[in-house]
Amino acid sequence: MARPLTKTVNLSSIKHNYLLAKALHPTSKAFAVVKANAYGHGAVAVAQYLDSTVDAFAVAAVEEALELRESGIKSPIMLLEGVFEASEWSLCERHGLWSAVENDAQVDALIDSGCHIEKVFVKVDVGMHRLGVDPDRATELVERLRQSNYVNEVLLMSHFSSSDDLLSDTTSKQLAVFKRVHKNCGNIEGSVANSAAVLKWDIPEGGWIRPGVMLYGISPFNDITGKELGLKMAMTFTSKVISLRVIQKGDRVGYAGSFEAQKEEIIATVAVGYGDGYPRNAINGTPIIVNNIPCSLAGRVSMDMITVNVSNVPDITLGANVELWGDTLPVEHVANHSSTIGYELVTRMTSRPRIQYR
Ligand SMILES: Cc1ncc(COP(=O)(O)O)c(C=O)c1O
Known part of the structure; x- marks a missing residue:
């Protein structure tokens, strides 16, 4: 695969x-x-x-x-x-x-x-x-x-x-x-x-x-999305959950352990990272959609992977669908959590993600 x-x-x-x-x-x-x-x-x-x-x-x-x-x-x-x-x-x-x-x-x-x-x-x-x-x-x-x-x-x-x-x-x-x-x-x-x-x-x-x-x-x-302006978002950036684990209160996630669990949580690893253009400076809490449910980034963005708190997604499994930005999640919201603008997120994507046209 x-x-x-x-x-x-x-x-x-x-x-x-x-x-x-x-x-x-x-x-x-x-x-x-x-x-x-x-x-x-x-x-x-x-x-x-x-x-x-x-x-x-x-x-x-x-x-x-x-x-x-x-x-x-x-x-x-x-x-x-x-x-x-x-x-x-x-x-x-x-x-x-x-x-x-x-x-x-x-x-x-x-x-x-x-x-x-x-x-x-x-x-x-x-x-x-x-x-x-x-x-x-x-x-x-x-x-x-x-x-x-x-x-x-x-x-x-x-x-x-x-x-x-x-x-x-x-x-x-x-x-x-x-x-x-x-x-x-x-x-x-x-x-x-x-x-x-x-x-x-x-x-x-x-x-x-x-x-x-x-x-x-x-x-x-800054404060208004394309959708709110009557525009149609052209790009949807998606991936899948490739690993899942339950962590306990006090456990830390990712490089430098920048996310610390306050209670038992389910953490999903998703195949995307800064080597693909996902912003490395996205902070804990950056929105991510998993199986159509709003979730949030938990831990530092790595080159090829991110970790996401998916505790609120029912029946989460390997292979669950992840939207990083697009139809449902405005890229502007991701940009606002990454000290940047939507312009930069889409223009600096690397050639690694496969591209398909609708
Ligand atoms: C000279 C010029 N005109 C038009 C544009 C388009 O700007 P925007 O993407 O903000 O519509 C740019 C973009 O930087 C530009 O440099």
């Missing part, structure tokens, strides 16, 4: 979530963000399923775009992080890729290359200070690209630093900066919204939205 650890991806949920993002902004076009292996869901399978539905895909870098092209993806693909080397412009031209640019060197390289690119998005730094040209220099880059005749359409984009925080006024301030720059650039299309902005902020209509994590049914917000 193979190790019973499976990542099941429901592709129709991803389509549902993409169409929901579009329905929230009916005058905008939407990238489906499939970078980082479609947030761990398998970029090729996800893109093949969505190819005839989406306006375009967005990835981080040219290697991710080429993987999609090699698998037959026909939709436009945008490079959110731009090109890293001048030679990548010819790949963009050959494979019909669009790109963000954020500095003079990238624009110089494009013009020197003589490559023709369908769409280039000038990225403006509206306050995150990670990527983007200074707002006062954005029009200059836009004009250089427009006059070069190498770019069919020049657009303006930005990225918010705090759109997941609905109580902060940072996003409104960053949006105001973007709107000012956008006005100065004349009548060009813009793109500002990641999932949080798509779901909850009053963003300019038209242009392009860039939903990522919400496509996979995961919430960008």
Whole structure:
């Protein structure tokens, strides 16, 4: 019998979530963000399923775009992080890729290359200070690209630093900066919204939205799950009980004995660990579903196994079904017990769990 650890991806949920993002902004076009292996869901399978539905895909870098092209993806693909080397412009031209640019060197390289690119998005730094040209220099880059005749359409984009925080006024301030720059650039299309902005902020209509994590049914917000936002969770991560034992009051479980039984308990060992992407810093009490009953992590996460308190599961046996996150257990709840976010849990899964598509 193979190790019973499976990542099941429901592709129709991803389509549902993409169409929901579009329905929230009916005058905008939407990238489906499939970078980082479609947030761990398998970029090729996800893109093949969505190819005839989406306006375009967005990835981080040219290697991710080429993987999609090699698998037959026909939709436009945008490079959110731009090109890293001048030679990548010819790949963009050959494979019909669009790109963000954020500095003079990238624009110089494009013009020197003589490559023709369908769409280039000038990225403006509206306050995150990670990527983007200074707002006062954005029009200059836009004009250089427009006059070069190498770019069919020049657009303006930005990225918010705090759109997941609905109580902060940072996003409104960053949006105001973007709107000012956008006005100065004349009548060009813009793109500002990641999932949080798509779901909850009053963003300019038209242009392009860039939903990522919400496509996979995961919430960008700390205190609300994807399900509560009307999203369908795409990934269900499951395993099985491979060992069972009864322990007594005072017995300790796992490395360093970090769980101590307060009374007689039943402990199940489950085939999953940090070597598969289950978070090592998940604390005692992290929720886990066993045979559809809510249970909790008991003891430190090992590389290949975890231990779970299953005392409340009737008739527990070897081979019992375990949901680590998914349809029943929101990944956000596991993230909240592991000092991380749902984004990280799904993107950092390793290649060990077998993957199946529904
Ligand atoms: C430039 C850019 N746009 C869009 C996204 C999608 O963001 P989210 O997954 O929060 O929707 C990302 C993700 O990091 C990004 O870097």
